[in-house]
Amino acid sequence: MAAYQLAQQALAGEFAARWAEVLAAVEAREIAGSLTELEAEYAAAIRESAAASYGLSAAFYRLVRALETGRVIGGPGYRPNSSLGSLWADFNRASGKRTGSGPREELPVDTRNPFPTEDLAREARRAEETFRHEVAVRVEKHERERAGRGSAALDDAELVAWEKEFLESVKTGSTGAGGMLVQDGGRDMIHTALQDDPGAIGYFRVTDAGPCYFCALMAGRGAVYKSKRTAAFGAHPHCHCQAVPIFSRRYQLPAENGTFSRMWSDFGGGSLADWRTYYGKTTKT
Incomplete structure (x- = not known):
């Protein structure tokens, strides 16, 4: 991977x-x-x-x-x-x-x-x-x-x-x-x-080191199952994230994805702008 x-x-x-x-x-x-x-x-x-x-x-x-x-x-x-x-x-x-x-x-x-x-x-x-x-x-x-x-x-x-x-x-x-x-x-x-x-079942996102707030949020979702047709893979300039396909329930997410998921849970909800601010402050500490 x-x-x-x-x-x-x-x-x-x-x-x-x-x-x-x-x-x-x-x-x-x-x-x-x-x-x-x-x-x-x-x-x-x-x-x-x-x-x-x-x-x-x-x-x-x-x-x-x-x-x-x-x-x-x-x-x-x-x-x-x-x-x-x-x-x-x-x-x-x-x-x-x-x-x-x-x-x-x-x-x-x-x-x-x-x-x-x-x-x-x-x-x-x-x-x-x-x-x-x-x-x-x-x-x-x-x-x-x-x-x-x-x-x-x-x-x-x-x-x-x-x-x-x-x-x-x-x-x-x-x-x-x-x-x-x-x-x-x-x-x-x-x-x-x-x-x-x-x-195929779906995919999960892997990020590069120090991803932006958007990529961290997308990676924190974990597996995206293909029944969710609207959950397309989103990238942006200078983005090196990739989609890893899943073919069984035995997949294992990278540790970073779990970290981003916990950060989102700790964030507690809010707008994307609020998440961006929270993510920036959290990753600098």
Whole structure:
């Protein structure tokens, strides 16, 4: 589970590094004329890492399911005569680390394919909308502000600092939102597969170290059973939470989830804003 989460986080990091390299090659005063090229680079970086996220999640889902049910599920990535050993090998390959191994006895097969087909058009639209909001809109606002500054010299210290702050805001916003889309490639796949897999019960949320108040609250719910159709997995920019599928009542929640659950109980109820304040104060003590 930890290896899966770290591998997904690493994919977001790979996207961030690639995008940072692209932005580093563009001067603030040139960015407005480079939006078309930048959008293409942004979408390509997201697409590549999101596809890897999808493949990693499929390997993780299939492995967890086999460990809990003793059966292997069909769909993308399925190989005939699969065993726990081969499923571990597939996951190790997808995560980039050797995290486990298993016996080579062939597993019974559930031929149903619960995995959704990657919706490339939807992914492209989401990348386009994200780029528009996090890059293009910021650039348009910056250009208007630049025009209002008049003909200040480009080597003016105040102007240099202003341009640097602008580029950093573009980088931070677009990287966080893009990283969310990358990991959503796998998160959406797992959430959809759970709904279409008769052998699945639900999922629980695992967080990274020091999660925000929202993620802590969601993790504190414990298991979310798939009969609760409205309880979709919610993520946000710079979020590295993941959904761990459940296939039996023998699941065990991470200790952190129990901690967040107790914190919510001690909180005693109130608005989300009240919880945010309470959580902030509690985690600082």
